[in-house]
Amino acid sequence: MKVLYSIQTTGNGHLSRAKELIPHFERRFQVDLILSGPKTGIAFDLKPIKHYHGLTLFYTQNGKIDWLKCLLKNNLLRFIIELFRVPVRKYDLVINDYEPLTAWSCKIHKIPCFGLSNQWALWQKDYPERNSKNAWHLDLIKYLAPADHGYGFHYTIFSKKIYYPIIKKEIRDLRVSSGGGFLVYLPAYRLSKIKKVLQRFPDITFTVFSKEISHPFSHNKHHYQPIDAATFTSKLAAADGVISSAGFSTTSECLFLNKPLLVIPMKRHVEQTQNAHSLQRVGVRIFDEFSLQHVEAIQNWLYQPQAVSLPFENNLNKLVDQIALDYIKIKYNLESIKKGTNIFDQKEKELITSS
Numbered sequence: 001m002k003v004l005y006s007i008q009t010t011g012n013g014h015l016s017r018a019k020e021l022i023p024h025f026e027r028r029f030q031v032d033l034i035l036s037g038p039k040t041g042i043a044f045d046l047k048p049i050k051h052y053h054g055l056t057l058f059y060t061q062n063g064k065i066d067w068l069k070c071l072l073k074n075n076l077l078r079f080i081i082e083l084f085r086v087p088v089r090k091y092d093l094v095i096n097d098y099e100p101l102t103a104w105s106c107k108i109h110k111i112p113c114f115g116l117s118n119q120w121a122l123w124q125k126d127y128p129e130r131n132s133k134n135a136w137h138l139d140l141i142k143y144l145a146p147a148d149h150g151y152g153f154h155y156t157i158f159s160k161k162i163y164y165p166i167i168k169k170e171i172r173d174l175r176v177s178s179g180g181g182f183l184v185y186l187p188a189y190r191l192s193k194i195k196k197v198l199q200r201f202p203d204i205t206f207t208v209f210s211k212e213i214s215h216p217f218s219h220n221k222h223h224y225q226p227i228d229a230a231t232f233t234s235k236l237a238a239a240d241g242v243i244s245s246a247g248f249s250t251t252s253e254c255l256f257l258n259k260p261l262l263v264i265p266m267k268r269h270v271e272q273t274q275n276a277h278s279l280q281r282v283g284v285r286i287f288d289e290f291s292l293q294h295v296e297a298i299q300n301w302l303y304q305p306q307a308v309s310l311p312f313e314n315n316l317n318k319l320v321d322q323i324a325l326d327y328i329k330i331k332y333n334l335e336s337i338k339k340g341t342n343i344f345d346q347k348e349k350e351l352i353t354s355s
Contacts, residue, residue, distance in 0.1 A: 003029040004091040006102040008145070009037035010056060011187075012229075013249030014097045014117065017153075017166045021116075022046055024320045025095070034086065036101050052082045054101050055144075083108070093327050096147055103145035112330065113147050114323060118165070118248040121152025122274050126159050129277045137270045149326065151319065155252070155278050155310060163319055164312040165252035170233055172314075176257055180238030181205025181221070182302065186245055186290055188266045191224075193290070198222055200295050204302060207235050241305040243290070246272035251279060256312050260305030262298070264290045283308040 005022060007014045018033075025031050026046070033046050036054025058069040079101070088094055088105045096103050098117040106113035121127060123142040130138060152162045184206055186194060191212040198206050205221045213226045225231055236242065242254045246265035254261045261284050265272035280286045285301055287294055 001029050001093070002091045003031050003093050003095060004034060004088060004102065005031055005095045005097075006034045006036070006099040007097045008054065008099040009035050009040045009051075011247055011249070012040070013247055014099075015040060016168050016249055018097060019045075020166050020168055020314070021316060021320070024316045028320060028324055029093075032091070034099075034102060036082075036099050050086075052086065052101055053078055054082070054099070055079060088113075095323070096145060096150075098145045100145045103147060107146060112149075112327065114327070115145065115147030115150025115152075116323075117145075117150075118153040118275075119145070119271055120147065120150040121154040121162055122271060124152065124159060124161070128156070128158055128281075129274055134274070138274070141270050149330065151323070153248070155255070155282060163315070165248065165256075166314055166316065167253060167256050167312055170229075171236075171253050171256060174233065174237045174257065177238045178240050180235060180240065181207060181223075182241045182243060183232075183235050183239040184208040184243045185232070185250060186243065186264060187211065187247075188245060189290060195222075197290055197292060197295065197298065200292070201299065201302065207239075209235075241302070246275040246279065246286075248275055251275065251284075252312065255282075255284075255308060255310040258307050258309040260301075260307045261285070262287065262301050262305070264288070282310065 003025060005018065005025065007018050009015060022031060022033065031046065033048045034050050034052065035048045036052040038056050039051070053075065055074050058066045058073055082101055083105050086101050086105045088102055088111045089109050091111065094102050094106050094111055094113040095116050096113050098115070098119045103113055119141060123138045127138065150161070153165050154162050155165065157164065182204065184194060184198070191208070191210045194208055194210070198208070202220060207223045207225060209225050209227055209232055211227050213224050216223070216225050218224065225235070236253070236257065236259070239259055241260035241262065243262045243264070244250050244254065246263050248271070251261060251263060261279070263276055263279055263284055263286050265276040265286070267289070276286045283306070285306070287297065
């Protein structure tokens with residue numbers, strides 16, 4: 001059985017999750033990998049057969065999504081051309097981690113496509129934060145990468161198709177300590193904005209990670225680092241607390257490591273807004289922006305950071321087995337409609353063996 005695994009490269013969470021999952025898929029299927037979005041420095045053991053341009057999000061210096069820039073900077077004609085070039089018809093199944101090209105191509109060519117992302121959890125009818133005010137926002141995000149079937153990741157389990165966040169091996173194997181000061185990772189904020197706020201706390205140790213930094217430098221107790229996975233992980237292990245956006249991967253790792261967490265969600269970002277609501281429900285402190293107007297509240301948190309621990313369990317074999325089983329059920333049910341038979345009464349063991 002041939003499977004295409006497609007990943008959106010905006011943010012590191014999709015990529016980190018795939019690195020953990022792909023080896024489990026390879027034990028059962030023949031797997032190819034496709035990426036779309038901005039180039040990334042994360043390396044895979046499985047080399048991608050193609051990295052498409054796809055779609056990319058752009059932000060203002062104050063941490064908001066710049067929808068006008070997104071519209072102007074993304075080449076929609078190129079996206080449409082790529083849409084018809086992506087080779088989904090060569091595969092029996094597409095596994096889609098919120099990647100728009102293959103999702104829409106599967107829609108056009110009627111190829112089975114299973115969503116596998118934290119975004120997939122947000123548009124489910126039993127999502128706990130769903131209400132009359134945000135329902136249309138949540139329904140809207142599924143159209144970026146639509147999938148008729150799928151599996152979601154969330155901080156809490158609210159249905160049988162929802163799983164805990166996948167925590168990568170490097171984080172699970174960490175020797176956690178403290179005394180390293182506070183880690184700051186706000187990728188949508190300009191470095192100049194972050195500096196203005198941190199200057200109000202000259203006696204507190206901070207390590208800031210930013211894509212604007214090319215070489216490490218320090219100013220008194222404030223240390224500035226370029227984006228580097230190994231350095232980030234080591235600083236996270238020793239951090240006294242983390243100031244972060246509401247990205248699913250980073251916040252999940254902090255909860256797993258029992259690190260105090262202060263979250264500033266990106267504005268106009270549906271997923272991060274919902275992540276922030278869910279995090280607040282379990283006790284994480286949320287601010288609407290990182291600015292001089294919040295200096296007093298930030299100071300209060302810095303001097304009394306509170307940790308929330310959620311010891312997520314990875315059960316990747318169970319997830320991959322469930323995907324295989326669901327694919328077989330769907331495939332043979334479609335065929336049974338034509339033949340006038342029904343195979344849903346077969347044992348799950350027989351279905352898995354037939355894959």
